[in-house]
Structure formats: structure tokens, C-alpha cells
Amino acid sequence: MVTKEKQYVEYADALTAFSKGLGEPEWMTQLRLDSLDKIDELDLPVIERLRYNRWPLWQVPDLTGAPAQKAIDITEFIDDKADAARVVQAGNESVIETLPESLKEKGVIFTDIKTALKEYPDLVKEAYMQQAVKADKNKVTAFHAAFMNSGLFLYVPKNVVVEEPLEAIFIQNSLVEDSFIKHVLIYADVNSNFNYVEKFLTAGQEKNAANILVEVVAKQGAQVKFSAVDQLGEQTTTYFNRAGHTFRDASIDWALGVMNNGSTIADFDTNLVGDGSQSHLKAVAISSGKQTQVIDSNVVSYGSHTIGNIFQHGVILDRATLTFNGIGHIIKGAKGSDAQQESRVLMLSDKARGDANPILLIDEYEVTAGHAASVGRVDPEEMYYLMSRGIAKSEAERLVIRGFLGSVISAIPLKSIRDELVETIERKLTSR
């Protein structure tokens, strides 16, 4: 890591030109510059049981605005679904954007962030790094706010219910050297209700940093079901922040498959601000090879009668590391709130390193809270039992792992995501 004093300020002119080149509104340019100023003075977020100050996360992206030298062949990554509500981004550019007319008529916006900043600057401004995450929260968010180089905006207006899932696919372009600083902003207006699905992939083998920030702002009574399958590449070092903010009676349900191939910090924060709001977070993870993945799931109850649940299961293969931190925090005043969590890690090799670290911070009486955590190996009795029915060892192990992750996966509402997770798990297990 470069520690030279005020080094980022040297990028101020280039950043201004970059922002102007994209035709961004004045407030956005200013937010970038203000954030740039603060990167150095802000601290890294504390991630329990992980020191990452030497991780290569701080590569400043290309600010010339020129197209990437090598383009991704997206047909390798996606299948053709002509009429789906879908955005596909290859590197920093949207290459497919489809939204059914019926949704456009209702005022749904589903487009890349550059377009949104031009066409709906005020709407973006209402939510962009305002509620779920503030730009000056820490060094990572400030770096992100300054150098964000592509993203997505999804807006679902008041009272609009969308039945079919809205799908986004992001393919990181590691055919070239460049940081991947992606911003996803999901703005669910009052009483809206929808499913959103996102996938993160990598094309190419260049060593790159990724700083991804996904914000979900759920206004009064909005119901957001958020699913994700993260499969960034082996050479990508990622700080992945997903942050939710709920207003009164809103809910955000997260179903997250953390299946990246490189070193990853997955920092999932949900702030239950409005009374009676809820968040249920379900995460499955696999670490393999020599990678480290740390999943830091944090649900904070500010409002009264809020419910925050964390349910995460992970498997470790080879020499990999996987840590689950589960943090349930009930702030003073959040009466009648409930914080529950379960984190379990299954290790499949002697060289694997696993940790499950439950933290409950309770500053209020009249609340309920509970946690369960475990780190263990495959039970030899279970293996013996399965094998005693003729099932070969490798297949028995696969069944046990699938079963272990399956208890989380089966709780995910979208079948397509469940299938995708199962497939990804199979692939990871068979490629051992």
C-alpha cells in the first residue's frame, strides 16, 4: 500500500475531467472531489479477525474515459433471454439493457448509472451515498465515491409491484489492467415490491482491485428481495460492500452466494432505521485454493420492533480461509427488536482455516436476541453411513456439503438462483 502523504489529491484534475467527460451533474463531481480529499485521513473499516491493510485494493482506475483496449465477448457469460428485465455490463459499459414496456410505463428505471446521472440526476441524488452508506464513512467508501467508474441504477416507483425478477450481470474486464469500481443503487420507493438478482463475474486474468458498493434504500413499506451470486476471478482482490437502509415497515431480504475465486472482504451492512422494518440475510460461501474470504454481516436495529436475522453457512476446501462475522446490534431505543444469527463453517481439508464469530451488541432492554456458531469438519459417521449404502466417498462428500449449504439455499425464494448456486457449488467441488 502506498502511504505517501495526500497522494490522492494529485488526481483532482484528472477526476474532474473524468466526471465532466461523463456529463455528470455538478453535485456528483463535487462528491467525488470531496471524497478524494478524505481518503487519506479516513480509517479502514475494522473487519474482525482480518488484517488487510496490505491487500492491493487501492489501484486508482483509468480516468481517461477511453474505451478498454480489449473487449469482453459476453456470449461466453450469458444466455439469450430476449424479453427478460435485464442489464448486462461488460467492464464499465452497459451492453444489454432490456426492460418490458409495461414496467417502463409504470416508471421503473433500470439503466446504467451514467445514463441515470444524466437523465434522472435528482432521483439519483436523493439516494446515492446518502442513506445506506455515506461517502465519508471510511477509507473504502471514500475511495469508492471518488473513483466510481461504472454502475447501475434501479428505481421502482411508489406502489409498483414487479412480479418477474430484475436481473443484472456484471462482468469485470480483467483482460486489461484497471480497477473495477462498480456502484449499484437500488431505490425502492414507498410500498414497492420486487425481486432483484445480480451476478458478478470476471473475464481475463489480470490482477485487479474491485471496490463494489451496492446500496439498497427501501422506503416506507417497500419489500425488496435481493439475490446475488458473486463469482469474481482468482486474480481479483475485492472489497464488496452491500448496504441496506430500511424506512418504516420496509424489508430487505438478502440471499447471497459468496463464491468468488480471489481474496474477498464481503461487508454486508443493513441499517433497520424505520420502526417495524426487517432484514433477513442468508449467505452461502465457498473458499477454495489459497483464497481468503471474510463475510462480515452486520444488521443494526435503530427502529423499534425491527427484526434482523443472519443465517450463513460456508465450506472451505484446500488451503483456503473463510471467516463469518455475524454482528447483530440493537441500539438504545430499538425496543421490541429481535436479532438472531447462525454462522456455520465446514472444513474439508486439514489445511483449511475457518472461523465463525458471533457478536451481539445489545444496548436496549425488552429485546430478543440469539446466536449459534460452529466450525467443524465432515462427521466421519455421516460419511460412513452414506458410503455404507454404496455411495462413493467423493459423491458422499458432495452430498454432505450440498446438504450443509442446502439448508440456507432452500430458504432462497428464487429457483433460478438456487439452481445457479447448486451448479456453482458442484463446479467448485468437482474442480478440486
Next chain:
Amino acid sequence: MAVLEIKNLHVSIEGKEILKGVNLTMKTGEIHAIMGPNGTGKSTLSAAIMGHPTYEVTEGEVLLDGENILEMEVDERARAGLFLAVQYPSEIAGITNAEFMRAAINSRRDDDNKMGVMEFIKKLDEKMDLLDMPEEMAERYLNEGFSGGEKKRNEILQLLMIEPTFAILDEIDSGLDIDALQVVSKGVNEMRGDNFGSLIITHYQRLLNYITPDVVHIMMDGHVVKTGGAELAQQLEAEGYKGLMEELGIEYNVEEHE
């Protein structure tokens, strides 16, 4: 016809010898019962035949049609035709009963000859019906939250689905009420035939009222001490192990039954 031969089998657990030279031969078409007081090595015998990792065979052979199965892995023994039903099977969350049984059946088949879903479901429905098992048990996680009786029925269901050559039933009758006992017996009797042999390990003669054995072995202190016909079980019921020991002139401290 298949033959299972146990020859001079010695088995230890953590250095302590439990089986001290067991000899026993059975053929398909036969049902054998092994009876004996607690702690005489009946369950050790079944676990050693199946290949449980904590049981160490120190001497002897177990031959299935002349081939020594002690050199095989657990799953290979199963695919060679052995099956062991146990009293306390593992509970495994996340794997459904049906998924597990289909994997077990297909582990015996070539890639181009896997059992299809329809064929599987038809067979499963039929066998579950026979055992009075509600349909939903197929979709429940493997043994998870099953009662003792449900677990044993589920073991027998697997027996009927997998159709092994030789099945060892290790105290499958313990803790069962009379209705469950009848159902379990019905399952075993369903398998009875020229291509199936079974070794039934039990404390009590009760089960043998429903499944009439062809041969009864009495085990004590790591040996088979007496072999006879079905009438031997009745004699044992009448006289107890004590009477039998006196007859054989064996001195062995029988542990109290539960």
C-alpha cells in the same frame, strides 16, 4: 447363489479384543439370527463386516463369493452386495431421503443405465406403502428429526429400495412397539427369496416370531458358541443365557440387559 463366509474373525476396538475368532457361513435364501447377551460382540461383528473405521480386524477373513471384502472400502462392500441396517443411523440435514436413496441405487449402476426419476418414484411409493410410511417422509431430510421407529422403518425402506444380496440387521427390533415390529418384519419377509440372505442380530426372540430364521447362532464373549435351528431361539427364550451356559459349560459374566 451367493455365499458369505466369516472365517476366524478377530476384531479389536482401541486395542481391546472383542471378537475372538468368529466362524459363520451363510448363503442366499437363508435367514440367520445371531443372539447373545449384551457386550458379546454382536454389533462389533456387523460393523466389522461393513467396514466401520473404528473397528480393527486383527485376524481372519470375510469372504463374499470367495473374495475377501476386508480389503475393500465401505462403499465397495456395499456395491458388492452387503447392507447393514443400524439402530441409530446418522441424521443428515439438507439431503432428502429420496435424493439419498436414488444416489445409493445409482451408485450401483453404470452411467448409461441410471434409474430414472419416474421409475424411482414408482418403486419408492410401492415400498413406502408396504411399510406404512407417509409420503412426506421421502422429502424429509435424511433421518433428521425421525423418531426411533421412523428411523428403523427408514432403514428397512432402504433395504427394499437397494435390494442387496446380504443384509445385516443390527438390533433393528430394539425399542419398537409391536405394530412397528410387524411392519419391519413385513419388510424383511418381502425380501426373502433365493437371491437374498439376511443376518439378524437381536437380543430377543420376539422378532423371530415374525421372521422365522433358518439358522440361529448364539454368541458369547466374542465367539459363536452354539448354532442350531429356529428351535434354539425358543430354547433360549425358555432357559435364558444362564441355562445355555450351564449346558455348554461356559463361564462368562453376562452383563445385565437394559
